[in-house]
Every structure is written in C-alpha cells, then in structure tokens.
Amino acid sequence: MPGERLFWRLYPRILCLLVASLAILGWLFRTLDSTSAKLLFGGLATGALAALFSWIVSLSVVDPLTRLRDAVRAYAEGELNGKLHAPESVEFAELADSFNEMARRLAERISGLLRRNNEQEAVLTSMVEGVLAVDTEERVISLNLAAGRLLGANPKEVQGRNLQEVVRNADLRRFVASALVCKRPVEGDVVLRNLQERVLQAHGTALRDPAGRGIGAVIVLNDVSRLRQLENMRRDFAANVSHELKTPITSIKGFVETLLDGAMRDPHDAERFLRIIARQADRLNAIIEDLLSLSRIETEAEAADIELETVALNETLTAAIHNCEAKAAERGVRIVLEGNPQFETKINSPLFEQAVTNLLDNAVKYSNQDGRVELIVVHGENEILVQVRDHGCGIAEEHLSRLFERFYRVDKARSRKLGGTGLGLAIVKHIVLAHRGKVTVESKEEAGSTFTIHLPAPGALAYAPRIAAG
Numbered sequence: 001m002p003g004e005r006l007f008w009r010l011y012p013r014i015l016c017l018l019v020a021s022l023a024i025l026g027w028l029f030r031t032l033d034s035t036s037a038k039l040l041f042g043g044l045a046t047g048a049l050a051a052l053f054s055w056i057v058s059l060s061v062v063d064p065l066t067r068l069r070d071a072v073r074a075y076a077e078g079e080l081n082g083k084l085h086a087p088e089s090v091e092f093a094e095l096a097d098s099f100n101e102m103a104r105r106l107a108e109r110i111s112g113l114l115r116r117n118n119e120q121e122a123v124l125t126s127m128v129e130g131v132l133a134v135d136t137e138e139r140v141i142s143l144n145l146a147a148g149r150l151l152g153a154n155p156k157e158v159q160g161r162n163l164q165e166v167v168r169n170a171d172l173r174r175f176v177a178s179a180l181v182c183k184r185p186v187e188g189d190v191v192l193r194n195l196q197e198r199v200l201q202a203h204g205t206a207l208r209d210p211a212g213r214g215i216g217a218v219i220v221l222n223d224v225s226r227l228r229q230l231e232n233m234r235r236d237f238a239a240n241v242s243h244e245l246k247t248p249i250t251s252i253k254g255f256v257e258t259l260l261d262g263a264m265r266d267p268h269d270a271e272r273f274l275r276i277i278a279r280q281a282d283r284l285n286a287i288i289e290d291l292l293s294l295s296r297i298e299t300e301a302e303a304a305d306i307e308l309e310t311v312a313l314n315e316t317l318t319a320a321i322h323n324c325e326a327k328a329a330e331r332g333v334r335i336v337l338e339g340n341p342q343f344e345t346k347i348n349s350p351l352f353e354q355a356v357t358n359l360l361d362n363a364v365k366y367s368n369q370d371g372r373v374e375l376i377v378v379h380g381e382n383e384i385l386v387q388v389r390d391h392g393c394g395i396a397e398e399h400l401s402r403l404f405e406r407f408y409r410v411d412k413a414r415s416r417k418l419g420g421t422g423l424g425l426a427i428v429k430h431i432v433l434a435h436r437g438k439v440t441v442e443s444k445e446e447a448g449s450t451f452t453i454h455l456p457a458p459g460a461l462a463y464a465p466r467i468a469a470g
Contacts, residue, residue: 071099130200130221133207134176136214138163150192150200150221172202179204179217190221198225237406245287248280255280290423294406297351297430306348306434310458313377313386314341316349320356321375324364332370335360339377345384345455347435355431356386358424359451363390366449383437384455391448400441404429428453 130147134140139162143155151167158166163176171190178186183206190200201224207216255273264270297306321335328335356375363373367390376387395403399410407422432439432453443449 068095068099071096130223132176132219132221133216134163134180134219135216136180138173138176138180140166141216147221150198150223152194175202175204176217176219179206179219180214182206189224198223199228200224233405241291241407245284248284248287251280252277252284287423290427293354294423294427294430297427297434306351308346308348308435310344310346311349312342312344313347313384316347316353317341317356317375317377317386320353320360323353323357324360327361328364328373331364331367333364333367333373334371335364335373335375337375337377340379341377343377343379343384345458347455351431352435355428355453356388358428359388359453362424363388363392363449363451366390366392368392379457382457384457386453386455387450389448389450394445394447395441395443395449396445397443400443403441404439 130150131142131144132140132147132151133142139160140158143151143153143158143166145155147153148155148158151172153166164173167173169190169192172192175186175188175190178188182204185203185205187201187203190202192198192200201222203220203222205218206214207218209215255277259270259273263273317337318341321337324335360373360375367373371391374387374389376385376389378385378387395410399408402408403410404425406426408425409422428451429439432455435455437453437455440452440454441449442452
C-alpha cells in the first residue's frame with residue numbers, strides 16, 4: 001500500500017525521535033519531586049513531541065505537493081519545457097514522473113499543431129486565390145491575404161465579424177448562403193463594384209464535422225476580370241475583323257456585279273468603278289498587311305527574337321518624319337523635331353521607325369489645316385520619352401482607355417475616310433512592349449493629343465510587358 005511505504009520510509013526518524021524523547025522524559029522524572037509537576041511536564045512534553053512529529057511528517061508531504069502545484073500552474077500557463085524533479089517519496093516520485101510525461105506529450109502535440117497551423121497559414125498566404133471561411137451564422141472564421149485584397153478587408157480585423165459588416169455585396173452574400181445550405185459544391189460569379197468593376201469566380205463548399213453536421217462553408221475566390229476582359233476583346237476583335245474585311249469585299253463584289261450587268265460598256269463608268277475597286281482592294285490589302293505585321297511582332301516579342309541594339313534616336317526619328325512629309329505637305333502640316341534626339345537607347349530601328357511613323361501619321365490626319373506636329377525627345381531619370389503632340393480635334397476621355405485595342409475607332413466614319421485600318425495604334429503598343437517599354441496618351445477635346453513612348457534608359461529596369469489581345 002502507498003500509505004504503508006510512506007510509514008516505513010518515515011519509521012527510522014520516528015523511532016529515533018521516540019528514543020530521544022523517552023530518554024529526556026526519564027531523566028526529568030528522576031529529577032522532579034512533585035507528582036503534579038511530573039504530570040504537567042509530561043503532558044507538555046507529549047504535546048511538544050506530537051507537534052515535532054507532525055512537523056517532520058508535514059515536511060515529507062507538503063513540500064513535494066507545493067512543488068507539484070507550482071509545476072501544474074506552469075503547465076497551465078504553457079510552460080511545458082520545465083521538468084519536475086522527483087521527490088524522495090516513491091509515491092510523489094511516480095506522480096512527478098507522470099506529470100513530466102504528460103508535459104512532454106502535451107508539448108509534442110502543441111508543437112505539431114503549431115507546425116501544421118503555420119504550414120496552413122503559409123499555404124493560404126501564398127495563394128493567389130482568395131479563401132474565405134464562415135460559420136453557419138455567416139461570421140468570418142478565416143480570411144487569407146488574397147481574399148482581403150479582393151474584398152478590401154484586413155484579415156486580422158474581421159475574424160468573428162458578420163460577413164455583411166465586412167463586405168457589403170449582395171452577390172457574395174447570396175453565394176455564401178447558397179454554399180451553406182447546398183450539399184454539393186457550388187460555383188458562380190461575383191461582381192464587385194468598387195473603384196472599378198471586378199469579376200470574381202467563386203467556388204463554395206460546405207464544412208461539416210465528423211458527425212456530418214454543417215459547421216460553415218469555405219469560399220475560394222479567383223479574380224477573372226482580366227480573363228473576361230480578354231474574352232470580350234477577342235470577341236470584339238473577331239466581330240471587328242469580320243466587319244472590316246467584309247466592307248471592302250462587299251464593295252468590290254457590288255461594283256464587279258454592276259460592271260458585269262452592263263456598266264463596263266460605258267468607258268466613263270467602267271473607269272470610275274474600277275478605280276473604286278482598286279481603292280477597296282488596296283484597303284483590304286492594308287488591313288491584311290497590318291494584321292500580318294501585328295501577328296509577326298507579337299510572335300517575335302514572345303519568342304524574344306527581336307534584336308535590339310544601342311543607337312542614337314536621331315536617324316530613326318528623322319526617317320519616320322520623312323515617311324510622313326508628303327501627307328503632311330498635302331494638309332499644310334509642319335512636323336518639327338524638338339529636344340535632344342542624340343540620346344542613345346536599345347531599339348530595333350525598323351520596328352521603332354514604324355511605331356513613330358504610325359503616331360506621326362495619326363497626328364497629321366487629325367491636325368487642323370496648316371497645323372503643327374511636334375516630335376519631342378526628353379531624357380528622364382530612368383527613361384527616355386518620345387512624344388508626338390498635335391493640336392487638332394483631340395479625343396474624349398471615355399475613349400482613351402481603349403485607343404490601343406485593335407480596330408477601335410473614336411470616329412469610325414472619319415477614320416475610314418482618312419484611310420485608317422484601325423490597327424495602327426495596336427501595332428504601336430506591341431512594338432513598344434517588345435522594346436520593354438510602354439505607351440501612354442493624354443488628350444482633351446479641341447485641345448490636341450500627346451502620345452508618349454516610354455523607353456527604359458540604358459541600365460534602367462525595363463517595364464514589365466503585359467501582353468494583351470488589344
């Protein structure tokens with residue numbers, strides 16, 4: 001029995017104490033004369049011996065208990081690395097060993113849980129997709145950084161809050177409610193209308209405990225705004241290219257049928273109709289040439305087959321001006337080269353000449369009669385700017401974001417009348433992207449336009465190109 005082992009461990013101390021006490025009492029009894037004095041002293045001696053005996057026993061029991069209590073408090077506060085030293089008592093030694101083993105196992109389990117939690121946090125943090133978890137009351141359980149960026153919320157501040165307080169979006173709330181009640185995974189689109197409209201592709205799955213009861217739902221959000229924009233642009237491109245090719249073909253077919261119906265017998269009408277056919281054929285050829293040129297530039301840029309060499313811009317810019325001088329002279333427009341065109345940078349001269357020529361050609365077309373077009377070269381801190389500025393009709397602000405899309409026209413009737421294919425600015429954009437640069441535009445109606453090519457200066461970091469369907 002544990003009590004018996006404790007008694008036999010204390011037995012030598014108790015025996016020594018009794019022998020010493022009996023010896024002292026025997027001596028006192030021999031020296032005292034009065035019987036009452038002997039009884040009184042004997043009672044006091046017995047009480048003292050009892051107190052001493054209790055104190056000895058308490059030292060062997062209370063001290064180990066106190067150390068065990070302190071150790072348990074430390075465990076409760078999370079300090080599981082400390083080790084409880086075994087007391088001399090076998091019973092308390094076994095209890096201490098049990099506590100040490102419990103602390104070791106708890107430390108291992110907590111360490112494993114923390115490691116798994118950190119791994120999950122690392123995975124969620126590094127995910128491009130947004131992950132949102134809610135309970136059955138639509139309170140936020142977890143929100144990763146990507147979801148926080150998409151929804152405009154701070155992940156550390158939204159835990160425990162109702163989803164409606166975090167995101168005021170009816171589409172998202174309806175989707176979350178559907179994910180909570182559906183037994184199968186659900187998916188759909190959520191449209192966020194903040195500073196700009198964004199389309200999120202959402203996948204939702206109900207969360208269930210081991211007993212099969214619903215405890216919430218997890219929603220994975222993927223921003224597909226760019227993909228949808230590209231899909232729309234490709235769809236518009238297919239419609240536009242069909243329309244642009246169909247127009248001259250229809251015109252050619254119509255005049256050929258008119259000639260076959262007898263108009264060819266009238267020399268005057270025959271010549272006029274043939275000139276129209278030739279003009280439409282030239283327009284059709286120009287569209288095809290521009291499409292082939294655009295495809296070739298994209299292909300070479302993606303394959304990094306475009307060779308760039310460090311040259312001064314002066315010769316290339318002068319050649320672009322010469323390409324447009326005849327058309328400019330017809331309208332009385334002067335093209336002026338300003339700034340310092342002797343700056344050197346890495347370009348592909350033929351391609352860059354084509355880009356500047358396209359910008360100058362547009363500037364001449366949309367300039368006022370007897371106007372002025374400036375070709376300006378400016379050296380910035382980390383870039384070289386090549387600007388083409390006109391003082392013509394300008395462009396409304398709502399058109400600026402789409403100017404570089406294929407076949408996009410601000411004034412379709414006027415553009416076709418001036419002989420444009422609708423691909424000139426798209427070609428400019430892709431040539432500049434192939435040079436690791438970018439092109440921007442500033443314009444106001446009736447105040448002219450300024451198109452700026454931004455080229456990285458030698459030694460500067462290139463702009464990250466973003467290949468698009470526009």
